[in-house]
Structures are given as structure tokens and as C-alpha cells.
Amino acid sequence: MPRDVPRPVITEPDLPARPAAASERDVRTRNPVLVIRHGAFGDLLQADGALRDLREHHRDRRIVLLASSPYTRLMSRCPHVDEVIADPRAPLLQLGRNLALLRTLRERGFDRVYDLQGSDRTALYRRLMPEPSHWLRKQNPSDSGTPDRLAYAWMLAQAGIRVRHADAPDPGWMADDASGLLAAAGVPSNYIVLIPGSAAxxxxxxxxxxxxxxxxxxxxxxxxxxxxGPDELELARSLPATVLTAPEGFLDWFALAGVLRRASFVVGNDTGPTHLAAALGVPGLALFGSHTSVERTGIRMRAFDAMQVPDLAQLPVDVVLAEVMRRLPRR
Known part of the structure; x- marks a missing residue:
């Protein structure tokens, strides 16, 4: 991310919003726009292009993103939003935390809401907030085979917004320069990244x-x-490969994105880093069992493809290796 782009303010709903520093002040203050996309990580990647289209459409308005608490620091780097509000997604019976969030949202006076989440929770928010003049909600049932990014494109087009990026996320803003990290580990310029893990x-x-x-x-x-990642250190160290870690045990999302962006090829399971590689435009291959639909995840982008089999445990190494070698860019 260019250093002259102000980082979005992060507002914790159960704490007073801190005053913006001079470098964070933005001319876009009139009629703030709210975008809701809680997560998880892959879902936020799918929303990147839609956020960019919204930024281009609302050039003179402040765009506020409501995201799940674990992803607010990540999305604070996104150049398409001006502020990130943390949603703890507290159980509904925890009235104090939910009322604090609703109070924060009500006080902002949003007259336009883009609900990219489209969940029962966000439907409840709509009922409890003052009715904005426009509340646009994503329509994409969980059992459909349509990637969310296509649903976003349709939603924005229906609202009269020019759609240029919704179907092509490009989170390059997330990637730090990994050249020093790779050099220190003795990794050559051409390398293949394997992503053998997933959340525990x-x-x-x-x-x-x-x-x-x-x-x-x-x-x-x-x-x-x-x-x-934090659930995969022991697994990673069992592979005959260079394991890149940080002093605290694992790389953050920004260093990870930097490593992935420089890779010649990526092979991974259906997990966040694999989706990040696909969105970054890196050539690669994702491996899926029967747990979900490849089409629904939207991981097939640009030079990234996927293999799906009924049982991952029965997928032969020879088959995967042949597919990797067929797709691997020539040196």
C-alpha cells in the first residue's frame, strides 16, 4: 500500500471512537456509506473488487466497513474504505454488546447500506436501525453454485453502479515486500509454495x-x-521444505501475501492462504474434497484452478504432481 494513502480509522463499538489523527482526516465526510461484510478471510477477499467499485462510485463519500473483530486490523489497510467498525458478533442474548454496536451504527446516520453479508444477523440490524433511503442486500443462497463476487456484481449493477472490479478481486494492497525475508531464508527467485494445513x-x-x-x-x-499458520507449525516442519516463520511463530497476513505474490506456483487446500494466492493472480492449484462446491468458493480466478475429488485421502500424489507440472510456468 502506498505510504501516502491514509490508513482507515478502526472503531471498536464498545469503546469511544478515538479522534482521527491529522494524517487520517479525509475530505470524504458527507453522508457516510456503510458496507457490511463480516468475514471470514476468504469472504473478504471475494468482496475486494466490490469495495473498489463502491469506492469509485462514491468518490466524495466516506465508506465505512463493518467487519468481524478478527479482521478489522487486516481491513484497515484496504485503500477502498475510510473506516472499519468492529462487529464482535456477540450472541444475541448479550444485549449490552449488541446495543453498543447498534448505537454506534445509528449515530452515524448512514443513508445507504450495502449488505454484502446477507445474513439473519444483518437482517436484524436492518430492523433495529433507522431505515436508510437505500439498503441493498446480497441475494445468494448458501446452496447456490454462484461465487459471492458474481452476486456482488449483480447487486451493484442493479443499483446503477458501474461494475468494473467486482468479479476480479485484487488485494495487492495486502502484500508487504517479502524480498528480505526470502533472501534471509536462502529461497531462490523461483519457488513453489505448498499450503498443507487448514484451521484445526x-x-x-x-x-x-x-x-x-x-x-x-x-x-x-x-x-x-x-x-x-498458527495451527500448522508442527505439520509444516514435517515437510522437506523451507519453512518461513516470524519471531512470534508465524507470518502475519501482510508478510504471507508478500511471499505468495512472488511464488512461481502455489498448491494448497481449501483455506485462507490458498484463496489469497488465487486473488493475487498467482498460478496455482487448490485441492478440494466433497466438503463444499469449488464453484461456490470462487477460487478459480485468472491462472488459479482447482481439483475436486470425493475423498481427499484417496487423491494420488502422481495425479497432483502431473497437474502441477502441466500448469507450472516455464522458467
Whole structure:
């Protein structure tokens, strides 16, 4: 992200909003626009293009994003929004926390809301907030095969907004310069990233062939890199690959994006970093079992493709390796 782009303000709804520093003040103050997209991480990536279209349409208005608390620091770097409000998504019986959020939203006087979440929770927010002149809600049932980014494009077009980016997320603003990190680890300019893990609660998304794939790729002369998350350190260290970590144990999203953006190819499970690689335009391949629809996730973008099989445990390494070698850009 260019250094001269002001970072959005982050507002915690249960705390007084801190005054904006001089560098954060923005001419866009008239009639703020609210965009709701809680997360998870892959969902926010899918929304990146829609946020850019909204920024271009509302050039003179302040765009405020309501996101889940774990993602507010991440989205504070997004150049398409001016402010991020943290939604703790507290259980409905925790009235104090929910009323604090609703008070924050009501006080802002939003006259236009773009509900990219389209959930029961956001429907409740609509009933409890003063009715804005325009509340546009994403229509894309969870059992449809349509990626959310296409639903966003349709929603914005219906609102008379010029759609140029909704179907092509490009979160390059997320990527730090990883050249120093890679050089310090002795990683050459051409390397393949493997993403063997997933959140601990989603072990069914993990293809067990990553260790063998790393060995086979190394035998073919390819440098292999693994960038584990907090649930994957032990798994990553079992692979014959260069494991990139930070002093605290794992790279943050910005360093991870920097590593992925420089990769020659990425192979990963259905997990956040794999979706990030796809959105960054890196060539790659995602491996899916029967847990969801590849089409629904929207991971097929640009040079990124996916393989889906009934049972990931039965997917042969030879099949994946052949597909990687067929798609790998020539050096």
C-alpha cells in the first residue's frame, strides 16, 4: 500500500471512537456509506473488487466497513474504505454488546447500506436501525453454485453502479515486500509454495499428500516453501521444505501475501492462504474434497484452478504432481 494513502480509522463499538489523527482526516465526510461484510478471510477477499467499485462510485463519500473483530486490523489497510467498525458478533442474548454496536451504527446516520453479508444477523440490524433511503442486500443462497463476487456484481449493477472490479478481486494492497525475508531464508527467485494445513477444526480439508509432493518437487529441482499458520507449525516442519516463520511463530497476513505474490506456483487446500494466492493472480492449484462446491468458493480466478475429488485421502500424489507440472510456468 502506498505510504501516502491514509490508513482507515478502526472503531471498536464498545469503546469511544478515538479522534482521527491529522494524517487520517479525509475530505470524504458527507453522508457516510456503510458496507457490511463480516468475514471470514476468504469472504473478504471475494468482496475486494466490490469495495473498489463502491469506492469509485462514491468518490466524495466516506465508506465505512463493518467487519468481524478478527479482521478489522487486516481491513484497515484496504485503500477502498475510510473506516472499519468492529462487529464482535456477540450472541444475541448479550444485549449490552449488541446495543453498543447498534448505537454506534445509528449515530452515524448512514443513508445507504450495502449488505454484502446477507445474513439473519444483518437482517436484524436492518430492523433495529433507522431505515436508510437505500439498503441493498446480497441475494445468494448458501446452496447456490454462484461465487459471492458474481452476486456482488449483480447487486451493484442493479443499483446503477458501474461494475468494473467486482468479479476480479485484487488485494495487492495486502502484500508487504517479502524480498528480505526470502533472501534471509536462502529461497531462490523461483519457488513453489505448498499450503498443507487448514484451521484445526477443518482437518477434513487437509490433503495428506503434501509431504510426498514436496519431496517429489525437490527431486525435480524445485525450491519448495511452506508458510504455516498458527495451527500448522508442527505439520509444516514435517515437510522437506523451507519453512518461513516470524519471531512470534508465524507470518502475519501482510508478510504471507508478500511471499505468495512472488511464488512461481502455489498448491494448497481449501483455506485462507490458498484463496489469497488465487486473488493475487498467482498460478496455482487448490485441492478440494466433497466438503463444499469449488464453484461456490470462487477460487478459480485468472491462472488459479482447482481439483475436486470425493475423498481427499484417496487423491494420488502422481495425479497432483502431473497437474502441477502441466500448469507450472516455464522458467
Amino acid at each position: 477444526r477443518h482437518v477434513h480439508k487437509r490433503w495428506p499428500g503434501h509431504t510426498e509432493l514436496a519431496r517429489r518437487l525437490a527431486e525435480l529441482g524445485h525450491a519448495v516453501v511452506v508458510v504455516p
